[in-house]
Amino acid sequence: MRLLILTNTLDCLGENDAVISNAFRRSGCEVVLGEVNSIAADDYRYFTRGVLLRAKGLPYDVGSSALGDRGPYFLDECHLVWVMSRPQDRVARDVWQMLWLASQHAAFVNSIEGMMFLNTKHALGHLVPKENRAFSYTSNDFSLLWERYRQEEDQCWVAKPPNGFCGENVFLLPPKGPNVRAILQCLTGTIFERYAITPGSALRGFRADYAILQRFIPEVAQGEKRVLVACGKALAWYGRQRHPDDHRSNILQGAKPIPVDLHSGEIELVELIGQRLMKHGINFVGVDMAYPYILELNMDDPGGLYDAGLVSGVDRSDKVAELMINRFESAVLRKRCHPPG
Template structure:
């Protein structure tokens, strides 16, 4: 059996391909790490550059280059494909189209449809029960978001792009904040200023979408990253934010910490996992400040490595075992 993991680069592996490629090899799989941005077709047979992981024991390491034989690998010669990264913007449309076509013949751990349509903040209202999500407003019209903010003068908000990640452009908006108007203009494309600078809009359509979400006080008590595979909670850790930042993303200076996960939190995470499985999503990372879920990550959810650091337990074998059983059935 051969598993193809599609990653951004073969020269600097992040935690998921490093840990999970070793886990699948321990279960007898061949593992190929392939470049997601190098997908091509030979008479409509899809392939990419990659590395067939070789050697005994752990041949892939977090932060190192993939070790093994480099070559060209065809999708239809693999029995399972796992998208572990997001294609670059310039080639994303073509990559997703080819991946969808490939998925008609070879199973994907996380479906292309699910990755494209559910890996964003728009999907929270579709997946989550109302009591487990913060109220929010989405628009590319600055005036609408500004009006919503002003209707609730005592409310704190968070403003962010619906398809951002790693804490990019996530702003905390306090009541009567002096920069709120500017921030909302910026997030929606600065259309008023651009229309003046472009002499009536000759520069083209500039509007961008933003989400205005009610601030959740529970976030101040700390978020938890929960890894769910095939509807089962596998690993988790807490995140302690930098004291000078409201964001708890590890990429923004937060630190992973050991925490407990109670039965209510496990139940909510597994409910989300089961709902996403109905759309072909079998591996996710959930950001939770119970009873709220802040967001979920489907393409390359971190958490396994940091959970291992704080707990001393590597749960990658449990993930591999669940995925293998899922696709055997």
């Protein structure tokens, strides 16, 4: 099997780039690392700049550079494609379009449709049972969110962008908080202020950002857990201990990974979500939870395997490779019987 991992850079491998490529190489697979932002077409056959990793030798470390001759690799000549990183905003539309077209002729670990439409907080309502998700409002109208908050201003709320990640612009809104109005205005684009300061600014372009107003979940104070689910199976997990000066549990925001256990209810819940995602072509996901609530689903480059291995001493990447190879081996056989061209 030849696996193509599409990532942002070949000069500084991320956690999943290194850990997963090492696991597939140990399984006897060829691994190509390619640049997701360099997708191109040769007479409508899609390729990327990449490196075929050495079949043998030392494993790659996080932060290392992909060694080898760099050249073009066609997606339809790979048995399996794993989009590990989302493309940069400037080229995202073109890249997603070309990747979707390429996916008609190559197997993808996570479907382009799934990554485009389910890799967002909007999707929790579709994938997570009602009793396992926090009550929330979504709008790009500041006045609507502000009115909702005022109707229950004795509650503690969280406000955040639906497509943010790594804890970016996630705000804790206390009961009757003095800055809540300003925060909601900021998250939705401060459009009224812009129009007042610069009359006619509406003609310069639409500006009304979406935000989610979500009831605060007390269970979060006890700590969040990140669970990696591969082919519907919970494989690795760890807890996230918040920085004492921050309400967010993101590692990038100062939280620390800690060893934790999962009880049967937690495993059952994340595997239910994993099975639902597989129906949409999503076979690898990071699930953030504070049981009984699901907080977020992460489908592009979800951290977890590396940190879970550090805190538990158990590397589960070989099991990920085994599950993926078994799931997609029929696609490999079809490819061998019907090579591209």
